[in-house]
Amino acid sequence: MKRKEMTKIQLTAQQGLTARQAQERLDQFGTNQLVAAKKPALWRQVARHLSDVSSLVLLFAVGLASYMALFQGGGWTKTIVIGSILVINVIIGLYQEASAEKALAALQSMSLPTTTVRRDDIAQTLQAKDVVPGDLVLLKAGDQVPADGVVLQSTNLAVDEAVLTGESVPVAKEKLTDPAAATESQQVFSGTAVTAGTAIVQVVTTGMATELGQIAGLLNKTKKRATPLQGRLNRLSGWLTAFAVLGGLVIFALSIWMQNQGLADSLMIGISLAVAAVPETLPIIVTISLAHGVKRMAKRNAIMRRVNAVETIGGVDVIASDKTGTLTQNQMTITRYWTPNTQNALAAEDLSPAGEQLMRYLGLATNAEIQTVNGQEETMGDPTELAIVRWLAQHDRSRQQFEQQAPRLAEDPFDSTKKTMATIHRLADGQQLVIVKGAFDRLPIDWQPAQLAQARAMHDSFGQQALRVLSVGYRVMPATQTHDWAVLTQGLKFAGLVGIIDPPRPEVIPAIREAKRAGIKPVMITGDHMVTAEAIAKEIGLLTPGQLVMSGDELRTLTDDQLDAQIADVAVYARVSPTDKIRIVQAWQRAGKTVAMTGDGVNDAPALKAADVGIAMGITGTEVSKGAADMVLTDDNFATIIAAVREGRTVYQNILKAVEFLVGVNFAQIFLMVGSVLMGWGAPLLAEQLLLINVLADGIPGFYISREPGEKEAMEQPPVANDESLFARGLGSRLATRAVTFTFLTLGIYALGRFGLSAGQATVGMTMVFLVLAVGSMIDIYAIKDRQPLTTQSLRRNPVLNGAMFLAIALVIGIATVPGLQGMFGLVSLPFVAWMVVIPAMFVPTLVLEIAKRWQRRDNADWLVETD
Numbered sequence: 001m002k003r004k005e006m007t008k009i010q011l012t013a014q015q016g017l018t019a020r021q022a023q024e025r026l027d028q029f030g031t032n033q034l035v036a037a038k039k040p041a042l043w044r045q046v047a048r049h050l051s052d053v054s055s056l057v058l059l060f061a062v063g064l065a066s067y068m069a070l071f072q073g074g075g076w077t078k079t080i081v082i083g084s085i086l087v088i089n090v091i092i093g094l095y096q097e098a099s100a101e102k103a104l105a106a107l108q109s110m111s112l113p114t115t116t117v118r119r120d121d122i123a124q125t126l127q128a129k130d131v132v133p134g135d136l137v138l139l140k141a142g143d144q145v146p147a148d149g150v151v152l153q154s155t156n157l158a159v160d161e162a163v164l165t166g167e168s169v170p171v172a173k174e175k176l177t178d179p180a181a182a183t184e185s186q187q188v189f190s191g192t193a194v195t196a197g198t199a200i201v202q203v204v205t206t207g208m209a210t211e212l213g214q215i216a217g218l219l220n221k222t223k224k225r226a227t228p229l230q231g232r233l234n235r236l237s238g239w240l241t242a243f244a245v246l247g248g249l250v251i252f253a254l255s256i257w258m259q260n261q262g263l264a265d266s267l268m269i270g271i272s273l274a275v276a277a278v279p280e281t282l283p284i285i286v287t288i289s290l291a292h293g294v295k296r297m298a299k300r301n302a303i304m305r306r307v308n309a310v311e312t313i314g315g316v317d318v319i320a321s322d323k324t325g326t327l328t329q330n331q332m333t334i335t336r337y338w339t340p341n342t343q344n345a346l347a348a349e350d351l352s353p354a355g356e357q358l359m360r361y362l363g364l365a366t367n368a369e370i371q372t373v374n375g376q377e378e379t380m381g382d383p384t385e386l387a388i389v390r391w392l393a394q395h396d397r398s399r400q401q402f403e404q405q406a407p408r409l410a411e412d413p414f415d416s417t418k419k420t421m422a423t424i425h426r427l428a429d430g431q432q433l434v435i436v437k438g439a440f441d442r443l444p445i446d447w448q449p450a451q452l453a454q455a456r457a458m459h460d461s462f463g464q465q466a467l468r469v470l471s472v473g474y475r476v477m478p479a480t481q482t483h484d485w486a487v488l489t490q491g492l493k494f495a496g497l498v499g500i501i502d503p504p505r506p507e508v509i510p511a512i513r514e515a516k517r518a519g520i521k522p523v524m525i526t527g528d529h530m531v532t533a534e535a536i537a538k539e540i541g542l543l544t545p546g547q548l549v550m551s552g553d554e555l556r557t558l559t560d561d562q563l564d565a566q567i568a569d570v571a572v573y574a575r576v577s578p579t580d581k582i583r584i585v586q587a588w589q590r591a592g593k594t595v596a597m598t599g600d601g602v603n604d605a606p607a608l609k610a611a612d613v614g615i616a617m618g619i620t621g622t623e624v625s626k627g628a629a630d631m632v633l634t635d636d637n638f639a640t641i642i643a644a645v646r647e648g649r650t651v652y653q654n655i656l657k658a659v660e661f662l663v664g665v666n667f668a669q670i671f672l673m674v675g676s677v678l679m680g681w682g683a684p685l686l687a688e689q690l691l692l693i694n695v696l697a698d699g700i701p702g703f704y705i706s707r708e709p710g711e712k713e714a715m716e717q718p719p720v721a722n723d724e725s726l727f728a729r730g731l732g733s734r735l736a737t738r739a740v741t742f743t744f745l746t747l748g749i750y751a752l753g754r755f756g757l758s759a760g761q762a763t764v765g766m767t768m769v770f771l772v773l774a775v776g777s778m779i780d781i782y783a784i785k786d787r788q789p790l791t792t793q794s795l796r797r798n799p800v801l802n803g804a805m806f807l808a809i810a811l812v813i814g815i816a817t818v819p820g821l822q823g824m825f826g827l828v829s830l831p832f833v834a835w836m837v838v839i840p841a842m843f844v845p846t847l848v849l850e851i852a853k854r855w856q857r858r859d860n861a862d863w864l865v866e867t868d
Contacts, residue, residue, distance in 0.1 A: 029132060115143070136202055139199045148210040174417075286655055289651055311648055329504070365436075367381055406425035434477065445494045501536075513541060533572050543572055563583065564591065596615055659726065665742060668742035789854055
């Protein structure tokens, strides 16, 4: 990753800072702590959640209901129901924000409590927050680095920088040679861990000025944009609000002008229309759908930390994935080997005699161990050596078996300068075996020119395949007491070399194919080398001809406009920094795309927060990355993301079905009310009846539409574009069909009931309209919940919905027929002939929707034939 530039360093005296100098610098630079952005007051957070259009609509409805309760004697039921929905939505929003704040809290917790520094020529332990620039910090294996600094002295120092880079291989560090130009290999960074060696480090930056602090600053500044669903529902609420206000004004004017109604009566009609326009249960039905999606995704190893992300993941256009552990197994593995007597061979296949010998030498010159404790694998050692141990186990061998035959007598440990490790072993015949493993160009081999050319060609071939190459030389010699390794390692014979890589997960390749079929572009963003990233990307099918590979250095030379122009052509980004990752995410967002970003390290947290869906790794991920994410994968598997996309698309489809179910009837209610007043018939329904239909008849079945399984074609369609209307893909025409059907049906039923069956009694027509609108709108949920033609199988597929339907219908009919309840809602008992009209009329909307559905499928089939 790209590090900040360092100015010339003023070296601290060997004795360290004095107490006075340390205090002065503490006053100047502040404590070595990460600082969170100031949290807004609770009332501001609540106000923000109440400022979106859907909440304003609900507030308007609460105000109307309260007015009716205070001045029209309508009771407080409407106010309580609508107010409860509003409160639930605000609480959910506040909870999601509180969860997001845990990311920075986890980042702050990474600051270790104490560290060892040298001050006044005395090594002393003090609080890490009191470390200041210029301090000399003493580090050893197992320590955590307290601040950013440069290495003044070191012995075989290796540091695990996975929290910053995401790469699990420890980085060898060297001592500073030029105070004017510290290289990355001479620097250590706050939050990283020392895995080997010792060092004296001079602190350069502390607190928010460190690499870790810069990431904390990005977390403070990075804001999550509204989800596409929130935007669409806000626009829907805006349209409904405008429609309600316009309709209310129209019906208010018509009541006064055409019917000579009083001001209070006219206002009451306008209020009734406004209540009809607000789908009070839609927000809570959306929340229930999302919550049900959370449960289903959890069963697929995807834990959703933010409820709205359930829908958003279904609409992603781009999945920007880390390589290590997500696309790959996060387990260095020997995949190929070569010896002078063996051609390039697969390591997993049966070994040749020379291959057996090569594996034996590697096993003897290895210190790593893998143990199983309580069913869990525990590893000790360098990832490269762990790859050797796994290769032995793959062929039913072990380091212990080899050491019984050739016990180790001495070891020359790996050193970052010489880049080799050597061991000496006693053989059964009394001779000694010397083994040296390490970098190909550092082995002291007595080469024959032809053999050297052949070995170098194979070494380069492995490198071009992005394999990390480990070479082995050996020597059998008479027993000796010398420990002069320069003498012992002369005249080695070449045993061979192995190629090591973190291989792709087998399930990733079909997952990449499915993602592309679903119109999703997978992108790799990694801190690894370009060659390695490119090789893996090609192997899994992510990088195809015409797609580009870009390094972080190249990326940083581009302006935002230049990046935007190339963003669609780049499939792999290598050697990137946290800021680079955010730029990539935001470039895709500026292109109008919905972006999912995966990551596991601290360096990934800002990009996870900036993405529309941040996805953290549950196994290898840090608490910081999990805190910033919307979704956590319990199996660290890319294929799980695609399964989550499928579930997300199902959730979005079910939300659209809920919108179709609720909003179509709301429009019909508005047209019914306006049409009836225009004809001089007055209001055909009371406000209480409208609210009962919205909350009871539509609400109860609507709660269970979220349990509908996904449509078969869900993963064969392109993602929903950010600017795509809620009414796209046929929803608008289906809503119009339903609204028109209910409008004409209910106007006809009201006219028949009022003027034809009851000799001018408005209450009979009102009761008939109430029953047809309430029960009819429930029955046609069966035509809405499945895009395929209705069958007996689809009728039985959602038994919970069936139960809710029977309950809601029983309640509606009970209210319309039980004398005590009738009076509360302005209803009357119907004559038998009225029931003979009402019952068949309830099924008319369902019949119309099924005919329209079959007609549309026939047109689509004809179009496909023509295009063929």
